[in-house]
Amino acid sequence: MKFNGKRFITSESVTEGHPDKVCDQISDAVLDEILKKDPLGRVACETFVTRGMVVVGGEITTETYVNIDKLVRDVVRDIGYNDPKYGFCCETCAVLNVIGTQSPDIAQGVDAGGAGDQGLMVGYACDETKELMPLPLQLAQRLTFRLAQVRKENILSYLGPDGKSQVTVEYRDGKPVRIETIVLSTQHTEEILDESGNFITEKARQEIIKAVIDPVIAEAEVKTDEKTHIYVNPTGKFVVGGPMSDTGVTGRKIIVDTYGGAAPHGGGAFSGKDPTKVDRSAAYMARYIAKNIVAAGLAKECTVQLAYAIGVAEPVGLYINTHGTGTIPEEKLSGIIKKMFDLTPAGIIKELKLRTPVFRKTASYGHFGRSGFAWEDTTVSREIAEKAAAL
DSSP states (O other), X not given: OOOSSEEEEEEEEEOTTSHHHHHHHHHHXXXXXXXXXXXXXXXXXXXXXXXXXXXXXXXEEOSSOOOHHHHHHHHHHHHTOOSGGGSOOTTTOEEEEEEEOOOHHHHHHHHTTOBSSOEEEEEEEETTSTTSSOHHHHHHHHHHHHHHHHHHTTSSTTEEEEEEEEEEEEEETTEXXXXXXXXXXXXXXXXXXXXXXXXXXXXXXXXXXXXXXXXHHHTOSSOOOTTOEEEESTTSOOOSOGGGTSOEETTOOHHHHTTTTSSOOOSOOOTTBOTTSHHHHHHHHHHHHHHHHHHTTSOSEEEEEEEEOBTOSSOSEEEEEOTXXXXXXXXXXXXXXXXXXXXXXXXXXXXXXXXXXXXGGGGSSOSSSOTTSGGGOOTXXXXXXXXHHTO
């Protein structure tokens, strides 16, 4: 993210009613429900949605029982698909349960404390926002969160659950200076279409800008100007949305879930996976480490990569890159991290309290840059800073 001259960086977000996010929330709701009664349950839950149907599959090993049909309908209802006018409804959709059990070949390695799979995981932090996240992604996430809030509070009664945002920020010499483009697409009812039936009215467009975009920009780290492009429902209309218009699959919004393209992505998605799966737990740990390094003032930008072998507890790789912004050599910083943290799956689970059923909350509006999760805490930054000062 650090570069000379002028450059534009774009990130996107989607609302909780987007078909892929419907799937992420169902998969994580299944995980949470199991963890409530069986904290040691093994879960790898995948969901697929299409017109009038939800398919829940994957591998689950647990001592408890989950009513999948009821759980799916409750999640779909909470999201806002509770009326046939949106083309998909919690009361009428079919729910197909095709869940199996975890392979015993994998289980024998996990039972011994090893990683649930091989792979590499990436964590990232930078000082562009108070959340220590990339600014384009944070703005995009704030827009979709605000869009959902406006719908749920009935500020604009014609909004539907599905929606997307995209924000392009202009950087000069590595620093964000202005917002170049905002794109906001929201599902809506037919009542705001013009006489042609192909476009929303200008009145509705201005209402959406005033209710959704303006409050986000008012608190943004950089602002719009007279050259900023703002597009609201640029295709003209968005009546048909959600699973009625597009299929959804768990784990398909991985860049939205992480850093908006500002950092590399690791080997897998997060939702529906219990914390023995390092795709999820090690990605959270890498973010925790990167955020605390930046919070400690040891770098303005930091990327942390962890790598694991299936069935092996200790990571096979730890890589830290401060992108030329670090105050101490990266080799020494890696040494501090190795001594401070237990990076085995068991150690990560204990450090970040990952047996707690908090995962459905992560399944929309990003896994990072939000309060309330242990991996977003920065209380260890002081200890990291002290150890660096003692070198």
